[in-house]
Amino acid sequence: MPASPSTARAINDRLALRLLQSEGPLTAGQLKQFTGLSRPSVADLVERLQDAGLIAVVGETGERRRGPNARVYGIVADRAHLAALDVRTDSVTVVVADLLGEQLAEASVPIGGGTGTGPAVERAVALVERTARAGGASRLHTVGVGAPGLIDPVTGDLRDSARLPAWHRRLVAALTDRLPARVLVENETNLAARAERRDGAAHDRDTFVLLWLGAGTGAAVVLDGTLRRGASGGTGEIGFLPVPGTAGLPSATACDGGFHSLAGSAAVEDLAAEHGLKAEPEPGEPAAAAVVRRAVEGGHAPFLDALADRVAIGAASVAAVLDPGCVVLGGELGCAGGHALAERVAERVAAMSPLHTEVRASALGGAAVLRGALLTARDAAQEELFSM
Template sequence: MSTKTIQGTPAWLRATNDRTALSLLLTHGPLTRNRIGELSGLSKPTASQMVQRLNEAGLIHAVGEVSAGRGPNAASYGVRVDRVLGIAVDISATVIAATLVDASGSVHPIVEIPVQRQAKGRSAVSDVRTAIDAACAANGADRAAVQFVCVGVQAAIDPRTDELSFTDTLPGWPRIGVRKLLEDSLGIAVTIENDVNLAALAERRGGAVADASGFALLWMGPGLGLAVDLGGTLHRGAGGGAGEIGYLPVPKAAAQFDPDADDLQDLIGGPAVVRLARDHGLRGRGFSSLIKQFGVEQVGKGAAPGPREHLIAELAPRIALGVIPVLAVLDPEVVVLGGPTGIAGGDQLAERVQAHLRRTSRWAPVVVASTVAAYPVLTGARAVLVAEVRERLLRDVERIATP
């Protein structure tokens, strides 16, 4: 075993102290040597030695000065967040979105790359490489500093076999060994995650359900998905296929809404929402355009119900039917309505669904609209990557522990 890993040795103590200092800088932002000493409980000389070692190793750098009263100003130090980078990627049927992620967790510009669903020459490697290059270019970042990528996909991922299923929106992607293929081809660590699971991570970290004991996120867009959070842990299923709720057969009660519906995708998926929106007077060329109109709040209380209100009234009982199987099996404290349809429907739709469930079923969950409206998949991927980038920087401390 290496000397630097043996507890109680000087090298171990240096590594422990330096990790503490770097952790403080990651948590609090730029700090002076004295402030690092105060927060760590270590002496000023020890704090100065930690800062010197981290600075010489290129892990931190001076970023400014802080007034020290009558004496000279004190230098403040921050983490070199450009040293290790990640790229968050969201691949949908029509767009690849990507953004840079660093240890600070700051939000960086997002790039969107239109793609053709059946475009020739697409592959997993080309999709992800294009996303990485575009995100780096948009932020002026060094491509060589990218060590991690987290990719959200509309598919189920079996962690045991590195196998993808339900891959309709990923032309050219292999079903077996995609993570290994990407890591070997790109030379970086790759995480592949279901897009709705990443959206659920975003809800847990900064949404309306941050303090809930558990919740279910019903994602409604062109397709349907479900993410289940059990006490802060995502339930992915034995083969990663938990949450493919669009394939769930509809109950007999759904015949009153659509006698031809065979599954939940037929009842509340994108094509069904488009049809209902047009029936109620909304006009648009496709799902995105109609959802944009649906998301416009009605102006003025007491006004006569318009297309939005009529559409909400018709969608709510359909959604409630889709939620009941989830309640029967998992009984989550909160149900979040997310995805384009859930976000566009907002609080009005959530309140209607909640009222319908409480009136017609044995369950009484709280139903809320997603509060992570902008790029929820990228937001979840960013959370994954911030943790990975920070851990890599902290591990780098061990490299400087032995003189």
């Protein structure tokens, strides 16, 4: 059954907007060439999109020819403003951007462990409001939030967890109440994976796993281009994976004895102490990440080999169950280890598994979570606005 005229127009309009987003400003002639539409159809859609405030004339071709130069059309970037938050246990970082994802302002605020729930939430929300004003945004359309912890696959809310500060769970509700904006929350590891697939180490992969190595450990699983969450949202809780080399077994309420006890920040600091390495962190750098970075810079092979032995247990387990073909090492420790750690882990996984598995270092480093949160906000805002 052929589409109705109104449906066909909507499809054509969205196609044109996606082209303007991906290819940059275009002339009507270029839109005609890319879409295959007739000249009158392109003229109609350009008029509709201008009337809707989604596109505008941003210049002319500058070609020397008879008659006026062709107008160049682009998406109105300030049609909507977005914010992305990277929420850590002790800090919040905010980026404000326009509809095309161009960054306008960025700021961070520390939130110490002794800060009460109410003051912590207020500090985070106030930071978003200040950063929005600094970026020239009088109103935010969509806010993407990246946080540690499980996301309920039904409600989309951050699930209660004794491991997380109470202010984490209250932040999304406070943002929704204070801002006239749509607020979307997602697990930090999943956001990092989204960013690595779009712009980073997994840009050429539809199937891969991002192994998060930081204060906590986790994994994001992308199969055939789709992020997998599991029945309860717990796909990738690799910190609870029982592994050799620990003093016991994990429980339903604590991952002590699991992979976390081998590769989490506290365990890595203990491993560094065994090798005589001391952390000399730069401002804002976690101690465990600093010691890994120092080992890489100093070529401390014994420590890096020992760390790779541990990380490879998690990577090989993932490979054996999922056969992703590619594991990206992310989080603070994965980023600090870089290619030196990734190469060592790859060698060990190859020796432990018959399944070919590339191991890659994160290409986006500490910016991956914010980048993923911004992509989530941008895509959601464009989906709503471009649907007209």
